[in-house]
Amino acid sequence: MANVSIIPSGDFKTSYGTDTTIFPTRTSRNFAILGVVLLLACPAFMDRYWLSLLIQIGYLGIAALGLNILVGFTGQISIGHSAFFGFGAFASAWLNNRWGVPVALAIPLAGVLTTGVGLIFGVPAARLKGLYLAIATLAAQYILQDFFGRADWFTGGSAGTIAEPLTVFGFAFDTDERYFYVVLVAMVVMYILGTNLMRTRDGRALVAVRDHYLSAEIMGINLTKYRTMSFGISAFYAGIGGALYAHYLQFVSVENFTILFSIQFLGMIIIGGLGSIMGTLMGTAFMVLLPELMQALSKMVSGTAIDVALNLRENIAFLREMSVGIVIILFLVFEPDGLAHRWKQIKAYWKLYPFSH
Amino acid sequence: MSGAPVATHRGSAQPAPGNMESSAQAETIFEARGVNLRFGGVQALTDVSFGIRKGELFSIIGPNGAGKTSMVNCISGRYKPTDGKVYFKGRDVTGMTPNHRASLGIGRTFQNLALFGHMTVLDNIMVGRHHLLKNNFLTGSLYWLTGARKEELAHRREVEEIIDFLEIQHVRKATAGTLSYGLRKRVELARAIALKPDLILLDEPMAGMNLEEKEDMARYIVDLNEEFGMTVVMIEHDMGVVMDISHRVMVLEFGKKIAEGKPEEVLANPRVRRAYLGEDDEEEAAPAANSVRKEVA
Numbered sequence A: 001m002a003n004v005s006i007i008p009s010g011d012f013k014t015s016y017g018t019d020t021t022i023f024p025t026r027t028s029r030n031f032a033i034l035g036v037v038l039l040l041a042c043p044a045f046m047d048r049y050w051l052s053l054l055i056q057i058g059y060l061g062i063a064a065l066g067l068n069i070l071v072g073f074t075g076q077i078s079i080g081h082s083a084f085f086g087f088g089a090f091a092s093a094w095l096n097n098r099w100g101v102p103v104a105l106a107i108p109l110a111g112v113l114t115t116g117v118g119l120i121f122g123v124p125a126a127r128l129k130g131l132y133l134a135i136a137t138l139a140a141q142y143i144l145q146d147f148f149g150r151a152d153w154f155t156g157g158s159a160g161t162i163a164e165p166l167t168v169f170g171f172a173f174d175t176d177e178r179y180f181y182v183v184l185v186a187m188v189v190m191y192i193l194g195t196n197l198m199r200t201r202d203g204r205a206l207v208a209v210r211d212h213y214l215s216a217e218i219m220g221i222n223l224t225k226y227r228t229m230s231f232g233i234s235a236f237y238a239g240i241g242g243a244l245y246a247h248y249l250q251f252v253s254v255e256n257f258t259i260l261f262s263i264q265f266l267g268m269i270i271i272g273g274l275g276s277i278m279g280t281l282m283g284t285a286f287m288v289l290l291p292e293l294m295q296a297l298s299k300m301v302s303g304t305a306i307d308v309a310l311n312l313r314e315n316i317a318f319l320r321e322m323s324v325g326i327v328i329i330l331f332l333v334f335e336p337d338g339l340a341h342r343w344k345q346i347k348a349y350w351k352l353y354p355f356s357h
Numbered sequence B: 001m002s003g004a005p006v007a008t009h010r011g012s013a014q015p016a017p018g019n020m021e022s023s024a025q026a027e028t029i030f031e032a033r034g035v036n037l038r039f040g041g042v043q044a045l046t047d048v049s050f051g052i053r054k055g056e057l058f059s060i061i062g063p064n065g066a067g068k069t070s071m072v073n074c075i076s077g078r079y080k081p082t083d084g085k086v087y088f089k090g091r092d093v094t095g096m097t098p099n100h101r102a103s104l105g106i107g108r109t110f111q112n113l114a115l116f117g118h119m120t121v122l123d124n125i126m127v128g129r130h131h132l133l134k135n136n137f138l139t140g141s142l143y144w145l146t147g148a149r150k151e152e153l154a155h156r157r158e159v160e161e162i163i164d165f166l167e168i169q170h171v172r173k174a175t176a177g178t179l180s181y182g183l184r185k186r187v188e189l190a191r192a193i194a195l196k197p198d199l200i201l202l203d204e205p206m207a208g209m210n211l212e213e214k215e216d217m218a219r220y221i222v223d224l225n226e227e228f229g230m231t232v233v234m235i236e237h238d239m240g241v242v243m244d245i246s247h248r249v250m251v252l253e254f255g256k257k258i259a260e261g262k263p264e265e266v267l268a269n270p271r272v273r274r275a276y277l278g279e280d281d282e283e284e285a286a287p288a289a290n291s292v293r294k295e296v297a
């Protein structure tokens, strides 16, 4: 049977309200709450290095969600996402340095400014398809990268720019332990906003545009408007992610926002699952932790015959980047629905265990 | 197959079609004036003019490639006539986009299935509410704070009524792309109904269905027309159904209108018998003057 239900029997919905909650079952909701509570406790026992990885997963995950809304949910393509991430980072630093906007306000404002930039590129992009769209977004990447290099007033040019730490009522979130909470809250909020978007009118319209644009139009959906809007929304999430990144590192340099970084964003959503909100987070975690895994592996084999033969020590940076590419290809071939899909199957398996066959 | 009339709760002998006729001055909801449609060298429609009255069940028939779907596409806005005009509720909509026409009250289903394959049945139908919903990307994202939740649930309730009407409760959570052909056709109808259109266009709603499914579908269409008060335009090859439930029928052949009128008139038209039903009787020299509007040069 194709549509085996994985909702436990006895879990009946008694109103449309309870039928439209974020989490399909009470158990999954409790698990998510438990997860957040565990994360809240992390700074108490986790060392700084691991905390910094979690913080990265947080702000990259926010930006990746934006890309998933554009690519996974709307069916567009973008190979310029890191440029919007970078724009958000510079915008927030600039708002604070140049205009004295408090960081707590500069971060959301940077999201809004980045949305504007996203819309500027989205207006022509919404009229393009496939390869032409890909090239147009690539152009966005290079135009913005070039802009970062030239606009000294905005980015500090080749010297880069300082970004002040986030301070709220005199309390500075200037250590990993403290900033962790900022990113955690921002991530939970942004993921809830994203989930809400996708279960209401405009989110459905985006998916409709992806699945069958001709019937979407017949259903009253303005294709150009929604394709453009999708770029704007995607840029908003990228801008927020970038701003959080800026005030975490407290320094933004112009050469970080490259096409390779954009492709890593694509890797996150492909590995996590196109069109899956929780998958985005899984994919981001995977991409952040993959180099660590490679590092650990290379440590394990260091000194052995393999190490000597392949000269791993010298090629480690190269291997890291290659592993990213290989993993994306492996996922495209063997797990095109991403980690989110695999996770669902694992859950279904355990729900029915030991009668899973 | 054309000989097997599909049973509906309204037998063909009942006077409903006559009612339509008695109010001949009934308001025209849609009008096509001299519509021409060309694709490169192909002339899909040639000078087609007709009117659809408010509240009627109007069928378009004709052989394959006659231009039926093209005509419906000109009504829904998917195609723009190369020449000629189309009016909806007295308004010239010739240059209007399909999404704009949807918000004016034109809904449709497609000859080839066109569901949102990865969405659930419920979401597919909810997309039909698009132009009736007011929440947007901002208020929708803030869900609980902006009343979006309340609005969505209110519309969800109405969508459930459509689901009950079409008897697809058991698949409401299923992914549309995984359903059987007959069910998908039904979901498409549900999605079109969700628009609350005043004019609903059904392109071969019963194609590929078995007799039982056809009977159900015919019943839904008649209910739509009589109980929901929607004006229905239906393209259908099954003559039994067409003759049984239509108030008026238009016949297209090679992009030209060859007849229009009540089902029995159209059926009696020798030209139609020859063109559409493939009859070769040579008595076509006597034209049924009341229904043949346009003679082909």
Ligand SMILES: Nc1ncnc2c1ncn2[C@@H]1O[C@H](COP(=O)(O)OP(=O)(O)OP(=O)(O)O)[C@@H](O)[C@H]1O
Pocket (backbone or CB within 6 Å): B039, B042, B043, B044, B062, B063, B064, B065, B066, B067, B068, B069, B070, B071, B111
């Ligand atoms: N988009 C298009 N591009 C080129 N030619 C087209 C297009 N759409 C329709 N046609 C042509 O117009 C003519 C009428 O096609 P249409 O689909 O309207 O016929 P139909 O009456 O709906 O036929 P059927 O019963 O097979 O559905 C055909 O010759 C078809 O090839």
Ligand SMILES: [Mg+2]
Pocket (backbone or CB within 6 Å): B068, B069, B070, B111
């Ligand atoms: Mg057709």
